Amino acid sequence: MTPIWSEEAGDPEAPLVVVVHGTMDRAAGMLRLSRKLDHRYRVLRYDRRGYGRSNPHDGPFGMDGQVHDLAALLHGRRAVVVGHSYGGNVALATAARHPDLVAGVVVYESPMSWEPWWPGTTAGSVAVASQEQGTAEAAELFMRRLIGDRRWEELPERTRAVRRAEGAALVGELSDLRANRPWHPDDLHLPVVVGCGTKGAAHHQTGMARMAELIPGATLVRLEGCRHDAPTSHPAEFFHQLVEPLLARVGAPWR
Numbered sequence: 001m002t003p004i005w006s007e008e009a010g011d012p013e014a015p016l017v018v019v020v021h022g023t024m025d026r027a028a029g030m031l032r033l034s035r036k037l038d039h040r041y042r043v044l045r046y047d048r049r050g051y052g053r054s055n056p057h058d059g060p061f062g063m064d065g066q067v068h069d070l071a072a073l074l075h076g077r078r079a080v081v082v083g084h085s086y087g088g089n090v091a092l093a094t095a096a097r098h099p100d101l102v103a104g105v106v107v108y109e110s111p112m113s114w115e116p117w118w119p120g121t122t123a124g125s126v127a128v129a130s131q132e133q134g135t136a137e138a139a140e141l142f143m144r145r146l147i148g149d150r151r152w153e154e155l156p157e158r159t160r161a162v163r164r165a166e167g168a169a170l171v172g173e174l175s176d177l178r179a180n181r182p183w184h185p186d187d188l189h190l191p192v193v194v195g196c197g198t199k200g201a202a203h204h205q206t207g208m209a210r211m212a213e214l215i216p217g218a219t220l221v222r223l224e225g226c227r228h229d230a231p232t233s234h235p236a237e238f239f240h241q242l243v244e245p246l247l248a249r250v251g252a253p254w255r
Helices: 027-034 063-074 086-097 123-129 135-147 149-154 158-165 167-179 202-214 235-250
Strands: 006-009 016-020 044-045 079-084 101-108 191-198 219-223
Touching: 016 027, 016 063, 016 086, 027 044, 027 079, 027 235, 044 063, 063 086, 063 167, 079 086, 079 235, 086 101, 086 167, 101 235, 123 135, 123 167, 135 149, 135 158, 135 167, 149 219, 158 167, 191 202, 191 235, 202 219, 219 235
Parallel strands: 016 044, 016 079, 079 101, 101 191, 191 219
Antiparallel strands: 006 044
């Protein structure tokens, strides 16, 4: 089993910020956002189990394992955690289970697929429903939905093979998310900023509005002109409108 790969940048004595990527992504997808932070903060990026340099991994890929990995990487340090897509649920679940480790959370377009109103037509839902064909096929279907058939077919064969090999993590974590609520709002007693893009999918905009209503004191921010990939496509806006206000609200050193 490959260990969890991680990388830290910035002053080792500065307050810690962790960025957590989503499904079928890796730490590199959060790099542009990380660079907006690491001149003032210590920034931790990592490839979640089953992805990138943390693959192959035996799992399990449910939320218990995700929380275990993040808590182990924090190693007793208190941090602000920024989660994109599935990574937002990892951040909230860790905050709920380890309130001593998480001072504040930013969540961007995180799926609420355990809710009965969550549509069954999303890329993740369709991929999970297709798992009987195999996890590699589920990963390919997810990627085709995410980037389009043409871009998928233009990828080098080696890249496509790597992505298909990440299907076990995809199916495992999204199946678990559908079956088990990863966090409960009553367990969250910290500042939370919830974000979505005005050009994002309708289910993400609806989901983030509902999430902001559920979590006590949470703030909802809509990024104008942004889609689901905002940490990569609009890192400056993401930082200034979502992350920076939360960091100011929490206050360094993290209380």
